[in-house]
Amino acid sequence: TQLLEQSPQFLSIQEGENLTVYCNSSSVFSSLQWYRQEPGEGPVLLVTVVTGGEVKKLKRLTFQFGDARKDSSLHITAAQPGDTGLYLCAGLPYNFNKFYFGSGTKLNVKP
Amino acid sequence: DADVTQTPRNRITKTGKRIMLECSQTKGHDRMYWYRQDPGLGLQLIYYSFDVKDINKGEISDGYSVSRQAQAKFSLSLESAIPNQTALYFCATSDFGVQGRGAEAFFGQGTRLTVV
Numbered sequence: 001t002q003l004l005e006q007s008p009q010f011l012s013i014q015e016g017e018n019l020t021v022y023c024n025s026s027s028v029f030s031s032l033q034w035y036r037q038e039p040g041e042g043p044v045l046l047v048t049v050v051t052g053g054e055v056k057k058l059k060r061l062t063f064q065f066g067d068a069r070k071d072s073s074l075h076i077t078a079a080q081p082g083d084t085g086l087y088l089c090a091g092l093p094y095n096f097n098k099f100y101f102g103s104g105t106k107l108n109v110k111p
Numbered sequence: 112d113a114d115v116t117q118t119p120r121n122r123i124t125k126t127g128k129r130i131m132l133e134c135s136q137t138k139g140h141d142r143m144y145w146y147r148q149d150p151g152l153g154l155q156l157i158y159y160s161f162d163v164k165d166i167n168k169g170e171i172s173d174g175y176s177v178s179r180q181a182q183a184k185f186s187l188s189l190e191s192a193i194p195n196q197t198a199l200y201f202c203a204t205s206d207f208g209v210q211g212r213g214a215e216a217f218f219g220q221g222t223r224l225t226v227v
Contacts, residue, residue, distance in 0.1 A: 006153075030213065031212075031213030031214070032213075033213065033215065033216070035216075040220070040221070041220055041221070042115075042201050042203075042218030042219055042220050042221055043154075043201075043216075043218050044218070045215050045216070045217075048212075048213040048214075048215060049213075050212060050213045088153060088154065090154075090216070092213055092214055096207065096214065097159075097161075098144070098156060098159055098169070099144075099156075099205070099214075099216055101146075101153045101154040101155075102153055103152055103153035104153045
């Protein structure tokens with residue numbers, strides 16, 4: 001059983017559409033990270049959210065940390081083919097000992 | 112040069128063989144991790160280490176062992192490889208997370224291992 005559940009698992013959309021990816025847990029985290037992974041490469045950090053209710057924006061990407069620090073969302077506005085990849089969320093518990101990763105959302109943006 | 116370097120990048124090995132995957136880092140981090148990635152399962156933690164004398168089992172440590180030779184080096188061994196260990200393996204490092212800032216994991220480029 002995954003500690004962090006991501007949905008949807010797969011997403012195939014047309015260029016210009018908007019989308020939201022969800023990361024949910026029954027556990028509370030001190031912070032939550034979002035990573036993006038391209039084929040043949042390791043995951044690369046996009047953002048860290050550390051405060052309940054926090055919203056961070058990275059160009060067309062908007063990240064939100066739930067008030068209860070158990071969930072997060074990633075919203076992409078006007079998706080582009082360059083956004084294609086695997087998006088992973090990861091939670092860091094309060095003992096800061098290790099990261100718990102979600103199962104990932106595979107996004108394909110068609111031109 | 113990459114901050115986290117894994118060798119080899121690709122490896123095909125036979126069932127029953129012992130194989131070692133190596134990881135070195137120039138980030139200066141104390142914490143190092145080995146993850147396995149299978150399609151649809153995200154990243155599963157195999158082992159992690161907080162310093163040279165500290166080794167901890169992760170979620171799926173059976174069939175694997177590790178060695179932390181130095182702060183910068185952390186190797187993963189498959190004692191007797193089996194086909195269901197075919198997967199993508201990642202090494203990662205991180206700093207010590209603190210309240211209000213969290214922590215970031217830096218990943219190597221991965222080793223694609225095939226056991227036939």
